Amino acid sequence: MDNGSKKDLMFEKMIEKKKEVKIVRRIVFVIALVILIGGLIGGRAIYKYISESLQPADPEAEEIIEIEIPIGSGLTSISKMLEDEGIIKDARIFKYYAKFNNESQFQAGSYGLTKAMTLDELIQSLKTGKVYRTPVFTMTVPEGLTLDQIAKVVEKRIGIKEQEFLDYVNSEETIEGLMSRYPTILSDEILSEDVKYPLEGYLFPATYPFFEEKPSLEMVVTTMLDATATNLTPYISYLENNEKSVHWLLTFASLLEREATATTDRQTIASIFYNRLKIDMALQTDPTVLYALGEHKDRVLYSDLEVQDPYNTYVNTGLPPGPIANAGRSSIEAVIDPSTTDYLYFLAGYDGENHYAKTYDEHLANRAKYRP
Structure with a gap:
């Protein structure tokens, strides 16, 4: 092959290489453009979704939805409850909105809410505790009390005799029934020979509303265990892991x-x-x-x-x-x-x-x- 032919061949290869580079650049450009457009579209979609989630679920709604907020409920569980009832559009948006406004301390109770309420109206209602039903009385069980001390609180506030309360919470029949009702929190460990009282430490400290003048022993105890179950739910996966x-x-x-x-x-x-x-x-x-x-x-x-x-x-x-x-x-x-x-x-x-x-x-x- 003469020198002229070699030069022509090299020239053709250079042209082909330049074409390949141009093609690669075009492909990269197209991909980048697609990503950019996708990001803009995705960003707009996200912005639209958040904006809509901040609005009332149904501005024209008039139906009153009764919802019960258990004692000890946290912001996460309350948000999920409101979403499940259709009162808000997105539990996460409500949760972050409340946190952004430093509003997370909500009152337990029964509420009459509507899908037409704004997030601010919902927060105000849950924060002030304007309940749908007014409790007949409340009973406060402070932190750090033993079962004996709780029995004294129950007698003073509700009228159930201290010994009657202790007999009930320590009876085998009661414990057996409660273990069936609360399998997540009450295990065989409470039946250990060395455990003095099966329910010691299991009656959650809180202020409890009662809607009857004379609630039964069962109602008093299960109300407190409901609060325990609610407050321990966020930690169950941690314990299992x-x-x-x-x-x-x-x-x-x-x-x-x-x-x-x-x-x-x-x-x-x-x-x-x-x-x-x-x-x-x-x-x-x-x-x-x-x-x-x-x-x-x-x-x-x-x-x-x-x-x-x-x-x-x-x-x-x-x-x-x-x-x-x-x-x-x-x-x-x-x-x-x-x-x-x-x-x-x-x-x-x-x-x-x-x-x-x-x-x-x-x-x-x-x-x-x-x-x-």
């Missing part, structure tokens, strides 16, 4: 409820208990001693720490057999989401604060300083 039980959660949370005050203290103390459990170190928490003794004391004596009882976490490692009181949501959440620390000790000082330590020597120094 971590091979933990509701009984474990409520037992752990009850210790925090009796030990801590502020939310941050609960999270930190939870981390301390976790750290001790990992190394098989006794939890050594005074409220379990008092529960074992069955009495309240302003100060636990050294002799008390030696009481031989399954609930005494000074002589036994691990969690006690069951809850020692009813725990509120902040204590439950602290178990689920504790702080990350290296602490192994904490001390409640006379200054009203908790003081933490990584070593026993640091703990002794805190004791000398804050509880001389």
Whole structure:
């Protein structure tokens, strides 16, 4: 092949290569254009969907829809309930709208709502607790109460005798029926030989509305268990994924409820208990001693720490057999989401604060300083 032919061949290859480059560039351009247009269309579609979801579900609707918000319901469950009833278009949009406006504390009760209500009107109604039915009376069960103490509240507020209440919640027939009714929260663990009272820690702390002058024992107890089930539902998947039980959660949370005050203290103390459990170190928490003794004391004596009882976490490692009181949501959440620390000790000082330590020597120094 002469030099001229070689040049012609090289020239033809160059032309072909340029054509291929142009084709590739066109393909890339077309793809980019399609993505851009798709993004614009998708963005407009999303914007339209959100805008429509912020509007009333049916501006012309007049029908009143009765909806019951259970005690202890969170924003997520309320949003889902409103969507299921067709009162709002999208539960997620309502949830984020409420959070954006710092509105998430809604009142339990029965409401008469319509599909014509705006999101702001719904939020205002749920926030102020303008219920469709007015309760005859309410009963407040504070956090950190034992079953005995709850029985006293029931007698004072409802008139059901303390012993009658305790007999009911501890009877085998009652427990068997309740376990069938609440299989998600009541397991065989409450029947353990070492558990003092099967329902200890399972009656949720809240303010309960009653719509009858004299509610039955069954109604009182199931109302509280309904609240427990509602408040524990968000954590069931976490427990299953971590091979933990509701009984474990409520037992752990009850210790925090009796030990801590502020939310941050609960999270930190939870981390301390976790750290001790990992190394098989006794939890050594005074409220379990008092529960074992069955009495309240302003100060636990050294002799008390030696009481031989399954609930005494000074002589036994691990969690006690069951809850020692009813725990509120902040204590439950602290178990689920504790702080990350290296602490192994904490001390409640006379200054009203908790003081933490990584070593026993640091703990002794805190004791000398804050509880001389």
